[in-house]
Amino acid sequence: GYLASEQWDAASAVLGRGLEQMELHGVNAAFGWVGARLAYAFAAAGRVEDARMLLARVQEPTILDAMPDAGFLAYLGLALLLIGSREEAADLGRRSLEASRRISEFGSATLALRLLGEAALRQDPPDLAAAEAHFRAGLEQAEALGMRVAAMQCHEGLGRIGRLSEERRDLVREFRAALDLADRLGIASVAGRVRHLLAAAGPEARAVFDG
Numbered sequence: 001g002y003l004a005s006e007q008w009d010a011a012s013a014v015l016g017r018g019l020e021q022m023e024l025h026g027v028n029a030a031f032g033w034v035g036a037r038l039a040y041a042f043a044a045a046g047r048v049e050d051a052r053m054l055l056a057r058v059q060e061p062t063i064l065d066a067m068p069d070a071g072f073l074a075y076l077g078l079a080l081l082l083i084g085s086r087e088e089a090a091d092l093g094r095r096s097l098e099a100s101r102r103i104s105e106f107g108s109a110t111l112a113l114r115l116l117g118e119a120a121l122r123q124d125p126p127d128l129a130a131a132e133a134h135f136r137a138g139l140e141q142a143e144a145l146g147m148r149v150a151a152m153q154c155h156e157g158l159g160r161i162g163r164l165s166e167e168r169r170d171l172v173r174e175f176r177a178a179l180d181l182a183d184r185l186g187i188a189s190v191a192g193r194v195r196h197l198l199a200a201a202g203p204e205a206r207a208v209f210d211g
Helices: 008-025 031-044 048-058 061-066 070-082 086-102 106-121 128-145 148-165 168-185 188-199 203-210
Strands: none
Touching: 008 031, 031 048, 031 061, 031 070, 048 061, 048 070, 070 086, 070 106, 086 106, 106 128, 106 148, 128 148, 148 168, 148 188, 168 188
16 A cells, blocks of 8 residues: 555545545544544655644544554554654554454554564664564564565664664665565665665675675
């Protein structure tokens, strides 16, 4: 889908039309499900104020109480993380992971683990051990479920950990795995981002990349 392939403008357009139709016809049951994903698309595209305005609506008690869905909690957390609400995002990640495991919603558990990994990376200072544990758990689950996009995202996260810890071998291995998946999936934004990170990582990384 558009969210998975980081086509933020296209995702925003589709989800925005869906939200408009729900409001037009008074269909409120899925408002949170769509709204959280749209807020994430807004935040990822840099439309921070649009994301904040929508998040204020999605986080109303009537919406939150109607949407105990683990995927909803994870996307809500991802959106909040991107606008700077790290602690709130981490709490939603834990709630999402707990909910997904309780009802065996394994795809959402993978998303929650990625959210927790990202939140750990954004601590000050970054909690690299916690981030690695979450990304590796997410990667293991993504591979078991055949979720290639989620696996790519976890590999990229692990590569960023290698970059911060100066573990060049880990950086190269994980970024190459992410790049391979991005190329095979045709996700140009991720492929370009990872190529840039590899090129900036020094002679060893460039040698592996060029070879």
